[in-house]
């Protein structure tokens with residue numbers, strides 16, 4: 001509960017990715033001890049992990065893949081740098097509660113080692129003045145938002161904020177759609193074999209969706225739909241948030257799109273490559289584009305000595321920048337090529353080091369949930 005003398009929190013208001021940021025939730029990585037590489041995890045990261053599954057992911061059929069603690073310490077150091085940079089930019093930084101221990105969770109159909117609330121972009125979308133909790137794909141993440149509840153109640157108690165939650169999926173044996181991969185001719189056996197989850201008779205594909213499948217542009221929201229799990233979620237969004245216009249992006253990526261596309265200001269976006277233009281709404285195809293510059297392998301740490309080499313994120317993770325306002329962006333200092341391009345376009349770049357972005361599946365946009373920005377439900381797609 002708020003202390004009697006503390007200033008009232010600002011009202012939840014977040015309609016876009018680029019207007020002036022006043023308050024943000026920044027994830028944390030304590031107790032990130034393992035990747036629980038069950039079927040839900042393997043399918044979620046299949047684009048990145050398929051080539052290495054069967055090698056490092058489960059060397060002896062074990063589902064828990066221990067993460068060397070040194071890497072988590074270094075990740076926490078880099079997140080502390082991000083917190084300092086945000087504060088120096090005048091942004092109020094809130095944190096999820098800490099898990100306080102390694103957490104094992106169990107549903108009637110499966111069990112999992114819980115993931116800490118690091119990529120807080122994923123299980124929630126702020127749509128204007130509404131907190132929308134989404135429907136996790138990865139079983140290990142199903143209770144992750146519990147640790148954000150103190151923050152959500154802070155806004156809810158202050159008034160002005162609505163709070164909705166998609167139906168919580170059971171994530172039973174047949175809940176997840178493998179269609180995105182099979183349509184590309186890929187064999188998903190390496191993800192689905194050894195599936196431990198129980199069956200719920202009569203339950204097929206469920207609504208399953210992550211917040212990071214959306215990009216917000218005022219009244220318009222782009223939504224990546226790569227399979228039937230997502231299709232159900234898009235319908236739910238349309239039914240429940242009637243003042244917003246949702247634009248379906250047809251399988252622009254397997255799930256998240258924030259390492260493909262980041263709108264920088266009205267009329268200008270950062271895009272992974274020209275191949276992605278065709279997925280965007282017509283009105284956006286005429287925007288000015290900054291394409292992600294090539295980067296060097298030397299900008300990525302070498303993990304061979306640690307024997308831990310599962311990249312769950314792609315080489316493009318650093319597209320995933322966070323805008324403080326339409327002229328100021330926080331960018332990984334280990335992507336100097338992008339910093340250079342943005343500075344030449346007149347941006348003030350705040351460089352923050354982030355070493356292990358490919359191991360924890362997130363960049364600065366993923367690690368943050370921007371709860372208070374100044375923009376409203378503007379019309380940017382005209």
Ligand SMILES: NC(=[NH2+])NCCC[C@H](N)C(=O)O
Nearest residue numbers: 119212256259313314362366
């Ligand atoms: N919000 C996030 N966790 N985004 C991460 C997207 C990562 C994307 N799948 C890639 O490998 O590039």
